[in-house]
Each structure stands twice: as structure tokens, then as C-alpha cells.
Amino acid sequence: MHLLPVYRIRLNLAVATLVQYRAALIIWIQGLVVEPIIYMAVWTQVAGDSGSVGGYAASDFAAYYLVWMVVRHFTVATNPNTIERRVRRGEFSPMLLLPVHPIHMDIADSIAYKIVALPALLVALVVLALVFPPEFALQSWSIPVFLLSLSLAFPIRFLFGWVLGLIAFWTTWARSFYGVFVVAEVFLTGRLAPLSLLPGWGLALASILPFRWMMSFPVEVLLGKLSLEQVVLGLGVQVIVLAVLLTLLLAIWPAAVERYTAAGA
């Protein structure tokens, strides 16, 4: 396992870099907090009139968006735009000279971010939980299964973004394309609202595409909105999605590199 020392060293480096930019970390947490607060406030208003919406009472929304923050924090991944920029500016060249696949560096950097910003996240969670008191209906298996689905959601989101980023090797319009992805993500990963509040076809679309499995699913698990069968099935789908994405990456990457080097970068 020659990769382990690479990860260890890169992680150390990334952490050492990140801690120098405390302000940037605080800003990240701020961005992470504001979005759910908006949705929480809106949905609490909507629920306030009739008591609950689609099975969610105000305290359910509070719980939903708290878990949402945790999942979002731990699934944050390399942005496709970063990959596009690397292609455009030729920044991939030095990376391709290393005997390690560049994705490992990105994974290590991403993990470093999660570690360094963790204390701030915890503070934000505690404060928010005090302002919007949540209510959880935990099963005995909820927490371990949540952790399992979260640890599948991160690589799914990471690989999805990365594979999407590879489009930039073929077209200069990749950035516009990623915009579509962001919009889809807002609606279909459960960022805007729990997927069950979407029209039926929305939930179906989110489940067919990988969107539900990169964010919404772990939240649903911890909120106890799913039966055991649904949970097991979901975990199975997560594994399949992950395998598909991994296969895609392995299939496309060599072609991307070939194209990059042929372009004389």
C-alpha cells in the first residue's frame, strides 16, 4: 500500500495550509449554515399554518436540516470547475508527472478540509439545535447505518463531481454544463426540501440518478423516515452507484489523459 504514506503526507500538508486561513474556514461554515436556515425558516412557516407538511412538523425540519449540515459537510468534494480550470490552465501537467493518480491528492485535500473545519461545524450545530430544537426518532441501528451510508455518500459525490469534471477535457463549454448539475443538485439531493415534499416524479428522478444517494439518503436514514427494508435496499443502491462511478472513472481517465497530452498541454 504505497498510497497510505501519500495520503498521510498530503493530509498533513493540506491541514497545515488550511489552518493558516482561519477566516476562510469560518466563511465556509457560515455558508454551510445560512442555506439550511433559509429553508428551515421557510418550511417552518409553511408547517406553522397547518401543523405539518408532508409528514414533517417544525421540529422534524429542524432535525432534517441539522443532519443535512453534517452530511453536506462530510460530502463536500472537489468542484468540477476546479478540474475545468486545471485543464484550461494546464495545471494538470505537473500532476500527471507524479506516479500517483491526481484524484488521491484531491481526496486527501477534501478530507483535510473536513477535519480542520470540524470544530466550527460542531459549534454551529449546537447553536442551531438550541435555536431550532430538533426531534429525532432514532432506531437502535440508525447511527451505525447512518455512518455507513455517509461513508458511501462521500465517495459517490466525490466521484460524480470528478467524472463530471472530466468533460472539460473534451469541450471548453464544460462550465456551463456544470451549472445544470448544480441546479439538479439543489432540487434532487434534498438541499432545498426533503425529497418527499417534491412531486412524485422528483423523488423518482432523484433515485434513478445518483443524486439521492450522495446526500438525501443518509439524512433520511438518521431521521428514521425509512423502514429497515428501504434502508438495506438503499445501501445496496449506494454500493452499485459507487461501483458504476468508479468504473466510469477508470474507463474515461486514460482517454482524458491521452486527449490532454495530444493537445500539447
Next chain:
Amino acid sequence: MRYLRLIGLSFKMSILNELQYRANFVVQIFQTALELLVALGGLSIVYSHTSDLNGWSASELVVVVGVYFLIGGVINMLIQPSMIRLMEDVHQGTLDFTLLKPVDAQFMVSVREVRLWKLVNMIVGCVLIGVGLARLNASVDAGQALVFLTVLALGLLIVYSFWMMLTTCAFWFTRIENILVIFESMYEAGRYPVRIYPGWLQFTLTFLVPIAFAVTVPAEALLGRLTAETLLGAAGLAALMLITARLFWQRGLRHYSGASA
């Protein structure tokens, strides 16, 4: 007069610059369409579960979203680009050149860049306002329009001052680009009238990050919900923030040049 000429020349240069990348125009239309999709899609999901959000109807919220796009377009066209440039200049040390010019430095750094294509957002905003008002069967008389434009201008002054203060932080914290995220994520809150948020958040969005005065208040002016107190408050806050931003900028410059701040 001279300052107007400088604005003109500075903008002209920035526009000349941008005209060379005409493909960006298409990209902008596409991007605006996506933003529109998110905003209206969100509204339609919310209003599929209720017909009234704390006293605001769906059509009234279309007006709010219209103002949100209009103001967002102005901010992204006129305010934000110069501020981003300022951060970069501080970072790379090219701000020095601006400071050596015999012109007020705050003025110069505030008018350096324009993003012409953001006009698309402004147009979309105006259309949405029109659609919303039409669905409400509301008529806007000249007086109301004037009040609307006044609060719009006050809102922009407030947002400008806010941006100026944020950007001035770059003198102390070098890696401040991320601060964009603060404003952009907070600005999203403006898609809904700030009155629907809990009290502490309303306060934040009114005085700390002045989204309320930028979006909600102008929308209220159009919908006949504006009170005289709010109008006076907007004027007072605009004056206060302009002065504060000025003083803070001067303090930032003193820090930058190493004078004991």
C-alpha cells in the same frame, strides 16, 4: 465632472475588455436561466404545500424574486467586480499603482470593472416584476414608482457600503476571496421576504448583511406595503453605512501602508 469622466473611461475600458469574450454572453443567458429555474422551482415547491407564506401570496413572491434578480444583476454588474478586483490587487500588490494616482483611491477602486452581461439578470428581474404585478392586477402610479426607485438606490448604496467594508478586510486577511461566499449565500435569503424569518435572522439580514433594504424593501414599495418609517430608516442607514465604509477604508489604507492604525 472629472469624476464622471473617469467613471466613463474606466467602464469603457472594462466593457471593451469584455466584448472580446462574446461567448460569455451566451454563457450568461444560460446561467441566468438556471438561476431562474432554481428560484421559481423553489417557489413552486413551497406553494404546492401552502397558498400563503406569512401573508405573502405566490404572485407577490414573484415580484420579490424579480427585485432579487434586478438588484442581484446590478450588484454583479457594478459593485462586486470592482471589489473582487480590489481583493486581487491587494493580494498581488498591484493596488500600489492605484494608490499612487492623484485621485481618491476609494473612488478609483470602486469603478474599475463592469460586467456588462449581467444586464441579462436585470432584464429578467424587470420581466418578473412585471409578471408578478400583472398577476396581482396591481397598478403602480408615478409616485409609487419614484419611491420604488428611491429605495432601490438607497438599497444599492447600502449594499455598496457593505461590500466596501467586507473588501477592506483584505488589508488584514490576505485570503479573503471566500468572503464572496458570505454575501452570495446570505443574498439567497433575499429570495423570500425577510419578514418570514425568525427575529434574530431578520435583524441580521437588515443590519448586519443588509439584504432586507436591498430586496425586500424595494419590493414592498412596489406592493404598497412600505411604511414611512422604513423609508426614513433606509435613508438613515445608507448615510451611516457610507460614512462607516469610508472611515473603515481609510483605516485599512493606514494599516496597508503600515501607519500605526
Next chain:
Amino acid sequence: MATVIRVRDLARTYQVTEREAGLAAALRSLVRRRTRQVKAVDRVSFEIDAGEIVGFLGANGAGKTTSLKMLSGLLYPTAGEASVLGFTPSNREAAFLSQITLVMGQRNQLVWDVPAVDSFELSRAVYRLPRDEYRQTLDELIDLLDLQPVLGVPVRNLSLGERMKCEIAGALLHRPKVLFLDEPTIGLDVTAQRRIRAFLKEYNTRHNAAILLTSHYMADVEALCKRVIVIHHGHLIYDGDLTHLRQQFTTYKTIVVKPGDAPLDPALLAAYGEIICEEVGQIQLRVHRLDAARTTARLLADFPITDVSIVEPPIEEVIERVFAMPDRENVEPEPVYEAV
């Protein structure tokens, strides 16, 4: 002649953050940062007259740029006084700024995607230059720098040399009386360097402007500056003629020996001085400045030599020796090569 720059005991201290390597130290620094004071410029005094071109020399980090920034009003001195054209630079009055300019070879101020002449137009408004005066200055600059072919081309499409010429022209449109030039020729090829040098000389004579110039290229300094100021670890260690710099900082000369028909054994020569270079048909010996004549005579007497010459060390080497010195407190003559 009128003194345009007057600097007395000028000093600038920076605070720098430091921490050890490693993850633990990095995390510790999240909470507390250790800082240290660094004296970038330490009690420097000098005066420059109108029409003078002064070379400002020093290794990287010696305090050159810091000094230039204090003189142009970008940095506030920690102590001491500076006066440029009768103004205190750090007040940054419009009247002061309209008479100076700062060119930084590593930073651009022209707008990247439009032709330089559009950027110039903005400068005209900024400096409130009357149209005919502006036209006249621009024509002069176009002529001297040979800018005509490049004026209408977007700056990004210019070569480095052309871009620098445009940068310099843009910085001089308001006919400044004092020019601060920080590495104006950095990265340029020899032809472009020569062109800029000639231009600066010409501008200096025509407008009697004072120029304070830093450069890593000694050719710039030798061609332009009669006088140099050397700054080392923030201290001023030399202010005077370029030619005297050699005598002050090098105690040696080089003797170039060309042997006759019979090859010379270098080992024998080693007794006369330090052998620094040994090629076919030529051996270079380093000897103490004062012994040069005597050693030459002895070499001629002792060996069958066709030609011998005494050479001053090149200015680069002198500067290199100065820069390599530890600090002012330790400045001492270099070891003397014992003559035999």
C-alpha cells in the same frame, strides 16, 4: 543643484509570523501565533539631486523595495524622515503624486486585454493632462521607445519587452520629476534592456528627472548610474561612485598570465597568488590589490611569459561579495592573500 530626495534615519520594521514545521505546530498556530520583528530598513540616510540617476543595490530582501515604497508614499516609515520634492511621501498629496512615478518590473498596471493606448487615455484623465500636452508627451515617448507598431495591439499579445516599454511610457505620461524604478528590465532580452536603458538616460537628460533604480543587471547600473547606494540587511553600507565601490569592497585584483612557448607548471605559480582559473594558454591569479604590481614584476622576472595583464574584478563579482557579507556589524576586509 536642487536636492529632490532627502532621507534621514529612515527605518521600517515588519512583524512576521513564524511557526515550526509539522501538524501539531500547525494546529497550535490556529490558536496562538508567534511573531517576530524584522528590521527591513534600518536608519538609512541619503540625498539625491535633480537630474541624478542613482543605482540602488542590494541582495533580495536587503530592503530596496521597502525603501522605494516608503519614498513613493506606499509604506509608512516606522521611524525617520523622508522628503521628496518637499513633500512627505506618506501624506500622498495629489500634488506629490502628480510628480512621481513608480515602475515595478514584475507587476503590470496596463489593462491586459485592451491596447496600451486605451490605458493611456485613462491616465490622461487621472492626471488631468491637457490634450495637447498629453499628445506631445505621448509623441515623444512613442518616438523614443519606438512604440508606434505596438500601441494598437492588446497588451496581452505583446512580448515581454514591448509590454515593459508600454508600461514605462504609461508611467511617464505625466512627466514625473522623480522616477522610482524597481527592476525595470527584469526578464527582458539584451536588446530590450539596452533600449530601455538608452531611453531612461535620454528622459533623464531631457527633463532633468531624478531616477532611483534597482536592478539585478549590473549592466543597467554601469550604463546609467554614476552613483550607487548599497543597502545590506537594511543598512546603508555604501553611498558613492560606482568605481570606488570596487576599491572599497574588493582587496584583490586579477593577474592574467599568458605563458610563452614552454608550458607553465601551475603548481609553481600557486606560490604567487591564488589560482582562480586555469585554461590552455592562460592562467588567472588573484592577488592583493597592493601587491599586484610587485607580483607582476616578479612573475615576469621568474618565468618565460609572453603577456601579463592586471584586471579589476568584474562589478558583478564585487556586488556578489558585498551581498554575501553577513551583516554590517561583521563587515571587515576580506582575508588578504599573502604575497610571497
